[in-house]
Amino acid sequence: MSATLSRQFGRPVVTMTLFLVVSFLIVPVLLTFVGSFAGEWSGVLPxxxxxxxxxxEVLGLTETVGSQRSMGWDSILSLGGYTLAVPSELIFSVGLALGGVLINLLVGVPIAYAVARYNFRGKEWVNAISVLPLVPGVILGVAFLRAYPTLSGTSFGLIVGYSLLKAPFMVMAVRSExxxxxxxxxxxxxxxxxxSWPRTFLTVIVPNAKSGIISGAIICWTLAAAEFNFSYIVWAKGTQPLALFLQRHISNSSFTKAAAAVSMFFCIIVAITVLLQQVGSRGFDTRG
Structure with a gap:
């Protein structure tokens, strides 16, 4: 009797539960995106x-002042009277997060391989230390200021900090693979x-682990781009990381403008995720 009920109602219940959970997660994102195109949001709906x-206003195509200052633009190319400009804070933040991912790849993949492949004295310590930076960004930010004062407030310092904070996610994702x-x-x-061993590692082992590597890269980039606590403590002056840009608009702007800023960040996340998947899949293709 129980087996019959399980076959009859089990799949619909699981399907409905999955639908409700996904809807619960997606609806706020969709509502925020729709609200970014609204002129007003004072009630429940825009x-x-x-x-x-x-x-x-968020992209800096309209003049704004004070704490609501929008994204700045930098000219990168002038040709035939036309100037190509890019949003400075956006490009700056994308570069910082990708720099952190690159360090995670160069350091995290070999560590994950060593822990998964070999049994050696101190393996437990290496495994523990590799996930040790899994701490709140505010804690690492304060420690970073004291340990590396010359790196604080610099772009390289932010890249190193992002890589330290997100390294555990890369190691765990690749190690599982x-x-x-x-x-x-x-x-x-x-x-x-x-x-040779290097060729074996680079052309056989790494390509076979591409799913874990790509997943780790996507997770590290997404979390690094949205890292607020560490950025707030370590960043000094100049072009702001995107997390601080979002914080400024969320706390000092209308709800519709904040929705536009958050929606822009979500679009960036989707675009970079797709890009990393495409680049990773093509880059790890070892066929001739």
């Missing part, structure tokens, strides 16, 4: 559609065909 004023692979058999097969 009103006075459709306007691009909020997006123009390595642990699901027959590493020893893959290495022995490649070495028997004459491949």
């Amino acid at each position: 009103s006075d559609f459709v306007t691009l004023r909020n997006w123009r 390595f642990e699901s692979m027959p590493l020893q058999r893959l290495e022995e097969s490649a070495r028997s065909l004459g491949a």
Whole structure:
């Protein structure tokens, strides 16, 4: 009887639960995106559609003053009387987060491989230290100021800090992928065909772990781009990281303008996620 009820109602219940959970997570994002095109949001739902004023103000296409200052633009190319400009805070933040991801790849992947592949004295300590930076950004920010005062307030300092904060996510994602692979058999097969150890690692082991590496890169980039606590403590002056830009608009702007700022960040996250997936899939393709 119970087996019959399970077959009859189990799948619909699971499907409905999944639908409700996904809807609960997506509805606020969709409502915020729709609200970014509203002229007013004083009640439960936005009103006075459709306007691009909020997006123009956030992107710096319309003059704003004081604490509501919008995104600045930098000219990168002038040709034939035309000037190509890019939003400075956006490009700055994307570059910072990608720099952190690059460090995570160069350091986190070998650490994850060593922990998953070998048994050695102190393995538990290496495993623990690799996830030790999994602390709030405010704690690492204060420690960073004391330990590396010359890096504080610099772009390189932010990149290093982002990589330290997000390294555990890269190590855990890639280590799980390595642990699901027959590493020893893959290495022995490649070495028997004459491949050196570096070539084996770069052309056999790493490509087979591309799912975990791409997932780790996406997680690290997304979290680094939205890192507020560490950025707030370490950043000094100049072009602001995107997290501080969002904070400024959320706390000092109308709700519709804040919705535009958040929606812009969400679009950036989606675009970079798709880009990392495409680049990762093509970059790890070892076919001739």
